[in-house]
Amino acid sequence: MKFARFGPAGHEQPAVIAKDANGVERHYSLAPITRDIDGAFLAGGGIDRARHALESSNLPTFSPDGLRVGAPIARPGAVICIGMNYAAHAAESGSAPPETPVVFLKPSNTVSGPFDAAPIPPSSEKYDWEVELGVVVGKEASYLSSVEDAAECIAGYLVANDLSERDYQLPGAAGQWTKGKSLPSSTPLGPWLVPADELDGGSLRLRSWVNGEPRQDSSSSDLIFGIATLIHHVSQYMLLEPGDVILTGTPEGVALSGRFLYIQPGDVVELEIEGLGRQQQEFYRAATPAVQASAGLEGNAR
Structure with a gap:
């Protein structure tokens, strides 16, 4: 499981990259469970929530083609x-x-x-x-x-x-x-x-x-x-x-x-x-x- 952010600078959208039931790696939007991959997400058990959402098939897939790849963590405090x-x-x-x-x-x-x-x-x-x-x-x-x-x-x-x-x-x-x-x-x-x-x-x-x-x-x-x-x-x-x-x-x-x-x-x-x-x-x-x-x-x- 890999966390990433896609989109224009300052407007990135959170995503997780993981293999589906057939072993094919896919990109899933994290929008249903978080606005961003940031400190609040991590401190609030976001990684485990993402795992559960993947297991429950509650995250929509999307194609990253043509999208800018942002830093995988929103602007850190330090x-x-x-x-x-x-x-x-x-x-x-x-x-x-x-x-x-x-x-x-x-x-x-x-x-x-x-x-x-x-x-x-x-x-x-x-x-x-x-x-x-x-x-x-x-x-x-x-x-x-x-x-x-x-x-x-x-x-x-x-x-x-x-x-x-x-x-x-x-x-x-x-x-x-x-x-x-x-x-x-x-x-x-x-x-x-x-x-x-x-x-x-x-x-x-x-x-x-x-x-x-x-x-x-x-x-x-x-x-x-x-x-x-x-x-x-x-x-x-x-x-x-x-x-x-x-x-x-x-x-x-x-x-x-x-x-x-x-x-x-x-x-x-x-x-x-x-x-x-x-x-x-x-x-x-x-x-x-x-x-x-x-x-x-x-x-x-x-």
Whole structure:
């Protein structure tokens, strides 16, 4: 069972993808039981309600042909990120593996669909890809007492691209991670949200490609800090709410390593995590408002 959202940005409709009695995978609308796939849906037992509705044949089917695929979770309250959570990636970044989780935030308005065209910032020269296992929180978590309690807070998993502008992120004595990680459409999510009880999030293969050439190839079993450990740790410092997304870190194989070129206009980046599907973005150079206005005037003159 895979949860997804289809339709124009800001007007996506909730759906579940599952096999019918004959083993044929079909798309079912969740409109009869929810307005969206969001924190309220997850906290209210939405995954189990969807299962029951499927078993009872109470959901209508539809064709996704021609429909945009949105992020599988509606705009989260928080996107919490973990830095340098694979030892090899820490090494290629010039850092020692952290002794405690590195935690930072991305604005939730950076979330975009898994196949949406992706803008490179106007002045960016070092825009980088990062395939990451995303964890969706299913219930409120604060000051959790154990890793076991943390595991109970996982609603499901998804593919994420933590796009990062390295010139904005790293120079200077303190670094500016927020500047390098907050750019528009820099967090593509999806295509699906898969419930936590349907796969082992601790042992999934993660891969990325740029223009068809392999870049990253690792496993979530190589995480320095495991998924439940991260949720327990983060809960000591902030309130986690249903629908929040935690990005668990990226493995080695990014442009920051110096082995590859940074993303250029026209590049196509693909990311895949075992059992969670594949996403793809084609990149273009974003224009500043002044350039857009100039282009509009030129067009009017013609």
